[in-house]
Amino acid sequence: MTIGGDAPVSVQTMCNTSTDDIGASVEQCKRAAEAGADVIRLTTQGLKQVDSLSRIVSILRSEGIGIPVVADIHFLADAALAAAKVADKVRINPGNFAKDHDVACAKFSELIEICRDEGTAIRIGLNHGSLGERITSRYGDNPTGMKEAVMEWLRMCVDRAFFNVAVSLKSSNTLVMVEAYRLLYSAMQEEFGFTFPLHVGVTEAGNGYQARIKSAVGIGTLLGEGIGDTIRVSLTEDPINEIPAGRAIISAVQEGYTPIGVRDSVQATDYDDFIFKASTLWGPSLLDRRIDDFDLTGSTIDGRPLTEEEAVEFKDMLMQACRRRFTHPEYIACPGCGRTLYDLESTFNEVKKKTSHLAGVKIAVMGCVVNGPGEMADADYGYVGEGRGHVTLYRGKTPVLRYIPQEEAIDKLLELIEKDIK
């Protein structure tokens, strides 16, 4: 398949199964393919998981399922080198490809050569939370730093004449994420005279309506400007749910629900349809502070006007997604992957239930201690899984209660926050 150029914007998702559980992973890949996913990613922590991935790919291909499979690598460059011979694409994170930058560059050169020989693509997938100190001390922990971090790696690709590359610059903060992609898009055009395909997404968006609205604002703003070739709506839910959400954002933009489109009100079939269209229509202007409010008169759901309750609920959620007004806690939750060792979705829902009164507090719920603390970005508090059945609680980036039993963790988190804000 092709990503970029004239190809339609594709939709991706990622398995949340253990990659070593071959049966469950194959099943989830099949469900994703049936639901219309164009690409599927699996976490690939080490060489053992590369072997598992190889078996998963063989089973899928033997059953005639051709969906491209991406190996998701963090921390172990050698796993990327091995995965490049197995997967269709290898995602590496510049922030943690190797500890030492010179080693990272040497390993990346090796990776390029293997990918060239094998016809494997690379995604340079940076997340705001994983920017290294080498970058933040020079450019800042901000969209410019994100853009510069990625440009270094793209220059290596250009120098080696390797162009089978996609790039992402995700953040859970819609403002940061949109600015980073805009900066990168302009920098690529200016320096290279072309743009590498962009994989666009709001990371750790959480679940439910708030996550969909946040994703529609971030992804929809960029797609409306012609930026973005493949998307992932990251949800702390069944990964299959990410596919209709992604398609809904693409459709809303294509139907003219953008600030420069033909619409000034929303005609939706149901509330789900409404939130995507309204978010891509008004979200970009709120995000860029071109407007301070929007008028829902004239918008309809299944031919009727919105109820007062629907209108208030949606306005609050959109304002918060655009970082304009915080009426609820701000949740940052990873979608979970093969590294997650607890029931992330139900835990996240329980945390939401118990903390719903804490408007404006940023609370992260993360699946693993390997990536979680780095990826929870600017959260005030973090609930991070640490091994099976245990959790570490963070205040900002500092662990304050380590390795506590999972059954006690939500109450302890609440105690911690309430003591702080008294």
Ligand code: SF4
């Ligand atoms: S933070 Fe979540 S999505 Fe990221 S690696 Fe850990 S479990 Fe997976």
